[in-house]
Amino acid sequence: xxxxxxxxxxxxxxxxxxxxxxxxxxxxxxxxxxxxxxxxxxxxxxxxxxxxxxxxxxxxxxxxxxxxxxxxxxxxxxxxxxxxxxxxxxxxxxxxxxxxxxxxxxxxxxxxxxxxxxxxxxxxxxxxxxxxxxxxxxxxxxxxxxxxxxxxxxxxxxxxxxxxxxxxxxxx
Amino acid sequence: xxxxxxxxxxxxxxxxxxxxxxxxxxxxxxxxxxxxxxxxxxxxxxxxxxxxxxxxxxxxxxxxxxxxxxxxxxxxxxxxxxxxxxxxxxxxxxxxxxxxxxxxxxxxxxxxxxxxxxxxxxxxxxxxxxxxxxxxxxxxxxxxxxxxxxxxxxxxxxxxxxxxxxxxxxxxxxxxxxxxxxxxxxxxxxxxxxxxxxxxxxxxxxx
Numbered sequence: 001x002x003x004x005x006x007x008x009x010x011x012x013x014x015x016x017x018x019x020x021x022x023x024x025x026x027x028x029x030x031x032x033x034x035x036x037x038x039x040x041x042x043x044x045x046x047x048x049x050x051x052x053x054x055x056x057x058x059x060x061x062x063x064x065x066x067x068x069x070x071x072x073x074x075x076x077x078x079x080x081x082x083x084x085x086x087x088x089x090x091x092x093x094x095x096x097x098x099x100x101x102x103x104x105x106x107x108x109x110x111x112x113x114x115x116x117x118x119x120x121x122x123x124x125x126x127x128x129x130x131x132x133x134x135x136x137x138x139x140x141x142x143x144x145x146x147x148x149x150x151x152x153x154x155x156x157x158x159x160x161x162x163x164x165x166x167x168x169x170x171x172x
Numbered sequence: 173x174x175x176x177x178x179x180x181x182x183x184x185x186x187x188x189x190x191x192x193x194x195x196x197x198x199x200x201x202x203x204x205x206x207x208x209x210x211x212x213x214x215x216x217x218x219x220x221x222x223x224x225x226x227x228x229x230x231x232x233x234x235x236x237x238x239x240x241x242x243x244x245x246x247x248x249x250x251x252x253x254x255x256x257x258x259x260x261x262x263x264x265x266x267x268x269x270x271x272x273x274x275x276x277x278x279x280x281x282x283x284x285x286x287x288x289x290x291x292x293x294x295x296x297x298x299x300x301x302x303x304x305x306x307x308x309x310x311x312x313x314x315x316x317x318x319x320x321x322x323x324x325x326x327x328x329x330x331x332x333x334x335x336x337x338x339x340x341x342x343x344x345x346x347x348x349x350x351x352x353x354x355x356x357x358x359x360x361x362x363x364x365x366x367x368x369x370x371x372x373x374x375x376x377x378x379x
Contacts, residue, residue, distance in 0.1 A: 020215040025208045027326040028201060046319065074201065076326075 001108045004060060007035040010098055012088040017041075017081040023063075024079040030065045031072055031092040039085030040149050044078050044157075053158040056082075058149045063087075066116075082150065132161045136169045191269050191276070191355065196333060199269045199351065203358050204325050211318045213365050214240070218311045226306065229374050234299065236371055237306040239364045240314045241299040247317040249341045250357050254324050257350065263332035270334045275352020282359035284366040297341070325354065 017023060017039070024030045026046065040058040043065075044051045054077065057063035068075040069092060099105045122142060129135045136159060140147065146155060156166040191199060217225065217236060228235045234242070271279075295301055333351030340346045348356065 021212040022208050027204045
């Protein structure tokens with residue numbers, strides 16, 4: 001099952017975010033699933049006034065505050081539009097109804113979650129990798145699209161390096 | 173099967189009018205959500221140029237930047253006061269919000285009415301008394317203050333909104349409950365963000 005076709009078949013509303021607008025801030029509970037029609041977003045936390053980017057989302061992806069979605073409790077994440085975005089909004093309730101209607105929907109959802117677990121493991125290794133060059137190479141190999149869609153200063157933050165180091169690595 | 177509803181993200185649905193007995197968690201989440209809308213409005217303003225931001229209908233009214241500077245002056249006072257009071261208190265959180273009559277009155281009186289209700293500004297909080305030229309740094313500071321406010325609201329979940337008291341900027345003898353202070357500060361911001369929307373409407377009407 002293709003993610004975009006699944007989403008299109010579900011009841012949804014549409015919202016748009018201008019550049020730099022926030023979908024969510026720290027401390028709110030957001031259990032919705034958002035499918036990105038176009039635009040891009042970033043998920044970050046604030047650590048002592050320092051932003052640390054956790055994840056990006058671009059057209060064709062879904063973006064969820066997964067902790068809120070699962071626990072229905074407030075989450076610490078900020079989600080902000082990098083470019084103007086159009087998002088399809090699916091409520092947790094409607095999504096659950098969809099999953100409960102057919103066994104194949106559930107196994108599809110498990111495969112989506114499995115893919116996410118694998119991505120998270122890759123990301124964990126990224127963060128624990130000491131060499132900036134190695135971190136850069138890993139992410140470049142895994143998601144070349146990131147470098148086409150996201151401004152450098154955000155990629156640098158995601159890779160935990162200065163924008164100068166990133167541009168040096170890109171040249172070499 | 174597909175229903176497309178367009179819901180506007182900036183609709184002020186949570187005016188926090190009746191807060192008495194409200195669950196603390198719900199109260200704080202409502203205020204956080206209001207602050208998110210304020211952040212979004214200020215990010216849009218950040219994309220405008222200085223001419224737009226300093227435009228005023230007449231010499232006696234405020235420009236957009238002056239409205240924000242006015243809010244910054246309040247933030248400069250209240251944010252550190254709130255932080256200090258929260259750090260000094262050990263009172264355990266309570267489940268429900270109990271507004272004080274004065275704090276509740278202050279907070280409610282801040283909300284913008286349908287018709288413009290002018291209010292007096294204290295001299296030390298009037299940006300026109302600064303005699304300094306304002307630039308876009310004002311927005312940067314305002315945005316930083318909203319982050320700080322979100323941070324404080326999150327930390328406030330572990331404190332007692334009814335027992336902690338905050339000295340008002342009017343007089344150290346006049347103190348409001350922490351919950352009322354948050355409510356008042358945020359409604360005051362909402363009031364001036366509505367004023368900014370009105371100014372933007374006037375600018376639109378000019379061209």
